Amino acid sequence: MFSLPGLTAPHPNAACIILDCRGNEVSRASQRANGTTSAEVLATRLAGDRARGGVAYLNLEPGDCHGDLAATEALISSGVQRVVIGLKHPLRHARGKAIQALRAAGLTVDVLLPRNATTSTDPTDPNGPEAVRGECLLANEALLMRAWARKPFSVLKYAMTLDGKIATTTMHSAWVSSPESRARVFEMRGRSDAVIVGGNTVRRDNPRLTTRREGGHTPARIVLSRTMDLPQDANLWDVSLAPTIVMTQRGVRQDFQAELRRRGVEVVEFDFLTPTRVAEYCYDRGFLRLLWECGGMLAAPAIQSGVIHQITSFIAPKVIGGCAAPTPCGDMGFVEMTQALRLVDYKWETVGPDVTCKGYLESACPGLDTIDRQLDGVDGFDGGLDVDGTTVATTAPPVTTTKSVAASVGNHRGVTKTNTLGTHHEIGVVAFYKAWDAYGCLNNFSPHPIVMSDQGEKTTTTTTTTTTREWKSVEHYYQAQKFQWLMETPEAAEAAKVIEEIYEAESPEEAARLGRKMQRMRPTLVRPDWVDQQVDIMCRALRAKYTRHKDARMMLLGTKDSLLCEASPNDFFWGRGRDGSGKNMLGRLLMALRKELMSEYGVAGDALDEAPVKVSSDAASSD
Numbered sequence: 001m002f003s004l005p006g007l008t009a010p011h012p013n014a015a016c017i018i019l020d021c022r023g024n025e026v027s028r029a030s031q032r033a034n035g036t037t038s039a040e041v042l043a044t045r046l047a048g049d050r051a052r053g054g055v056a057y058l059n060l061e062p063g064d065c066h067g068d069l070a071a072t073e074a075l076i077s078s079g080v081q082r083v084v085i086g087l088k089h090p091l092r093h094a095r096g097k098a099i100q101a102l103r104a105a106g107l108t109v110d111v112l113l114p115r116n117a118t119t120s121t122d123p124t125d126p127n128g129p130e131a132v133r134g135e136c137l138l139a140n141e142a143l144l145m146r147a148w149a150r151k152p153f154s155v156l157k158y159a160m161t162l163d164g165k166i167a168t169t170t171m172h173s174a175w176v177s178s179p180e181s182r183a184r185v186f187e188m189r190g191r192s193d194a195v196i197v198g199g200n201t202v203r204r205d206n207p208r209l210t211t212r213r214e215g216g217h218t219p220a221r222i223v224l225s226r227t228m229d230l231p232q233d234a235n236l237w238d239v240s241l242a243p244t245i246v247m248t249q250r251g252v253r254q255d256f257q258a259e260l261r262r263r264g265v266e267v268v269e270f271d272f273l274t275p276t277r278v279a280e281y282c283y284d285r286g287f288l289r290l291l292w293e294c295g296g297m298l299a300a301p302a303i304q305s306g307v308i309h310q311i312t313s314f315i316a317p318k319v320i321g322g323c324a325a326p327t328p329c330g331d332m333g334f335v336e337m338t339q340a341l342r343l344v345d346y347k348w349e350t351v352g353p354d355v356t357c358k359g360y361l362e363s364a365c366p367g368l369d370t371i372d373r374q375l376d377g378v379d380g381f382d383g384g385l386d387v388d389g390t391t392v393a394t395t396a397p398p399v400t401t402t403k404s405v406a407a408s409v410g411n412h413r414g415v416t417k418t419n420t421l422g423t424h425h426e427i428g429v430v431a432f433y434k435a436w437d438a439y440g441c442l443n444n445f446s447p448h449p450i451v452m453s454d455q456g457e458k459t460t461t462t463t464t465t466t467t468t469r470e471w472k473s474v475e476h477y478y479q480a481q482k483f484q485w486l487m488e489t490p491e492a493a494e495a496a497k498v499i500e501e502i503y504e505a506e507s508p509e510e511a512a513r514l515g516r517k518m519q520r521m522r523p524t525l526v527r528p529d530w531v532d533q534q535v536d537i538m539c540r541a542l543r544a545k546y547t548r549h550k551d552a553r554m555m556l557l558g559t560k561d562s563l564l565c566e567a568s569p570n571d572f573f574w575g576r577g578r579d580g581s582g583k584n585m586l587g588r589l590l591m592a593l594r595k596e597l598m599s600e601y602g603v604a605g606d607a608l609d610e611a612p613v614k615v616s617s618d619a620a621s622s623d
Contacts, residue, residue, distance in 0.1 A: 006190025007216045008033035009509045010288045012436055013139040014060045016043040018080065021053035033507035034435040035445040035473050038062065040071040044078040052079030059086045059136045061111075063094025063436075068447060068551055072101045082108040086136030090147035090375055093438035112136065137368035142288040143436075145309055148371045149364075152282045154290045154307050156299055157188060158328040159314040159354075165325040166295070171204050180352030181314040185293075186212045188312070192219045193287035194245070196278070198298035199225035208235045209293070210242055218242040218513070219291070222282075224298060226273050228253035239264040240521050247281070249273050264520050266570065268578070275302040281578070284569045286434040300330035303341065309365040311343065312358045314351065428562035433575075441555045442564065442590060444474040445508035448552050450544035452477050474541045475508035479515030481537045482526050495525050535585065538574075542593055556594050557601070564590045 015030040016039040027050075029042035040062060044051055056078070062071035075083060083102055088111060089095045102109045112133040137144065142153035159177035160166050167173035175182065189195055190211045201207060202223055209221045221236050221244045228248050236244045237260065246260060250269040257267045270277050275298070282290060292302060302308050313328070334340065344367050346359025360367060432439035435446050453468040471477040480502040483495040498518050505511040519526055527533070546553045564587040568575030572582035 006187065006211060006213075008507055009217050009513075010142060010191060010193050011509075012060065012143050014039045014062070015058070015139075016040045017057045018043050018047045018051050018078075019055045019057070020047075020050045021081075026050040026054070033509050034440075035447045035475070035508035036506060037447065038068075038071040038074070041074040044074045044080075047078065049079070054080050055082045055084060056080045057084045057086075059139055061085050061087065061089040061094070061096075062098040063089040063091065068441060069101075070447070072098050072105075075102060076105045076107065080107065082110070085109065085111045086133055087112070087140060087372065088376070090140065090144045090372070091436060091438075092147065092375075094436075095375065134369075137372065141368055144368055144371050144375070145365065146283070146288060147375055149309075150283060151279050151307065151309075152193070152287045152290045153309055154279065154292060154302075155188070155192075155310045155312055156292045156294075156302065156308045157185060157312045157314075158293075158299070159316060160328055161316055161318040161320050163319050163321060164327050165320040165322070166328050167326050168320055169322045169324045171326070173205065176318070177314045177316050178352040178354050181316075181354045181356065184314075184351055184356070188291055189219055190217055192289045192291040194220040194222050194282065194290050196222045196224065196290055196292045196294060198294045199223065199227070199230055200295050200297060201293070202230055202234050202236060204295075206231070206235050207293075208241060220245055222247060222278070224248075224273060224275075224278060224294075226252070228256055230256070232256075232259075237263050237265055240517075243516075243520075247273060247278055268570075275305045275307040279305075279307045281569060284567070284578070296327055296330035299328060300332050303329065303361065304332055306364045308361055310358065310360050312356060315355045315357070317353055428559075429565055430559045430562045431565045431567040433567040439555065439559075441552050444478065444541075444586070445512075446473065446552065448473065448545050448549045450474060450477060450541055450548060452541065452544055469503075471503065472505070473508040473511070474538075474545050476502060476505060476511040477541050478534075478538060479511050481533075482515055482519060482530055484527055485525075491525055494522075495527075498522075498525060535589070538586070539589055539593075542589055546593060546597060553597060553601070556590060557597060559594065563587070564594075 011034045013030075015028070017028040018026050020026050027043045027046035029039045029046060031037070031039045031042075040056070040058070043056070047054070056075055062075075085099065088099070089097075099109050099111065112129050145151060145153040158166055159175075159181060161176060166176060189209070190213075195209045197207065197209065202225075209219075211218060219242065221242055223230065223236060223244070223246045225246065226249050228246075230246075235241075243266065244264075245266045245268060246257075247268045247270065248257070250271055252269075257269075260267055268281065270281075279290070292299065292308065294302070299308075342362045343357075343359030344362045344365075346357060349356050349358070365371070430439055430442075432442040434440060435443045437443075440446060441448075449470050449472055451468065451470045471480070480499045483498045483502075485492045485495045498514070502511045502514050505514055546556055565584055566575040566586040568582075569578040571577065574583075574586040576582045576584045576587075
């Protein structure tokens with residue numbers, strides 16, 4: 001009943017079932033993606049008056065986008081008397097907030113508790129509270145790991161023979177496992193934000209790393225290579241299939257890096273490339289789930305660094321033999337069996353002729369139940385930090401006040417030293433990026449529809465037409481505006497189809513995926529004045545959002561004079577970029593809008609005296 005895996009990007013997994021006062025199910029719904037209507041709103045709409053006096057069952061406490069109270073308000077107004085929640089929201093800024101609001105409104109709220117000696121019932125009962133809670137934990141294991149470890153949830157996948165080989169002595173590996181197992185791997189890719197391989201895999205196998213299906217979510221393909229000794233014609237350089245990111249060390253083969261960038265491949269340089277640095281970068285980028293399909297040379301250091309949380313092994317009924325044949329994990333230096341790493345909460349399953357074993361590495365993941373207890377302040381967890389490491393406030397999201405963040409944001413923005421760098425120790429910094437973060441409401445993917453007029457952008461030789469309609473989010477509108485062509489041009493008809501596909505996209509992330517893909521594959525469809533118009537288009541969309549939606553407006557005004565920072569590590573135009581050298585254009589626009597709204601709505605508070613935002617014609621355009 002959860003969101004459709006592989007159709008949308010990984011995100012917090014929320015679902016709701018409503019039973020009437022007689023115990024009959026009257027509705028069920030799941031949230032498709034961030035920025036879409038919540039499961040609670042969908043379920044209460046379907047139930048209507050039948051929800052009165054009934055019970056709502058939630059696998060996850062509401063809290064997808066801070067400032068959006070639609071989910072809790074829907075439950076309160078529906079007339080349900082009781083709410084049962086399988087899992088408190090893992091992220092600290094949302095944990096317990098909806099529970100408190102529902103109880104304050106007079107509803108009975110029950111939360112399934114972690115296992116212990118006093119609450120444990122029959123653990124084998126598939127419908128018992130322990131089994132149900134276990135399913136709720138599994139549904140959001142990636143979100144739990146993000147909150148607990150400040151890392152994306154990482155799965156190491158490999159296929160091996162009965163004697164533990166992943167290829168022959170000649171490195172031939174097609175195919176170790178069965179077609180049924182490979183289909184399972186394609187499904188695993190569809191559930192991941194990114195698939196990671198090393199340079200050896202690219203050189204040896206020349207993989208595509210796709211989901212093998214039309215449409216739906218396409219995970220990023222990440223290649224780790226310290227030397228950039230990679231083939232010129234690898235399949236992964238075809239970004240029409242899926243985006244590709246190459247991560248390497250600074251200064252290595254700059255000419256080849258430039259060639260890859262010309263082909264649309266993103267290249268990220270590190271001072272020293274390690275699995276830990278990769279995981280940290282992916283965390284900052286908002287990736288929830290990573291699938292490592294690498295060989296033993298990369299798998300071993302990834303495991304040793306604590307990056308890998310789960311192992312999924314497909315074991316085929318085959319024997320290869322040979323001491324030189326490669327194994328799934330390289331040398332980790334163990335000399336005694338007592339040093340062997342243990343899996344916990346493991347599960348065996350048959351997949352066609354193969355057997356698969358899936359379990360958590362105890363050294364990196366002590367178990368989901370234990371993690372949830374620690375997030376609640378049990379078992380020695382401090383319980384005082386949110387997902388970004390800032391102190392949790394009791395009534396409002398935290399405002400970061402670190403000098404390093406303020407300095408990195410202001411140093412390359414055209415922001416005057418007096419207003420930013422000169423006072424960065426006195427002002428706060430509000431960083432926002434993903435919709436589930438504390439200030440996610442400031443993100444363009446937040447669930448706030450806008451009504452916009454495409455005035456003057458669709459013309460014929462004699463007339464000008466105006467189209468006014470409601471867009472599901474700022475991101476929908478922004479992505480569509482890339483393709484607004486004059487009707488008399490040859491590209492107009494095809495561009496119009498792209499616009500309609502973006503308009504119909506169910507979620508902001510799907511709209512963004514469509515817009516970015518078409519921008520990569522059909523750059524001739526992008527309007528020729530896009531670089532000059534994109535900032536003005538964004539300004540109009542932001543004003544429409546914050547004047548229409550009070551919750552979003554109050555969050556923006558509540559930041560007062562704090563520096564606003566779009567914390568994308570890969571966007572150097574709208575965001576700050578990984579090294580802080582980005583323009584932070586979205587943050588600047590929001591600060592300018594905040595100043596206007598404070599004047600219009602009579603809200604006290606001083607905004608930063610930002611200079612007008614101007615973009616030169618040679619400015620690098622962002623996604």
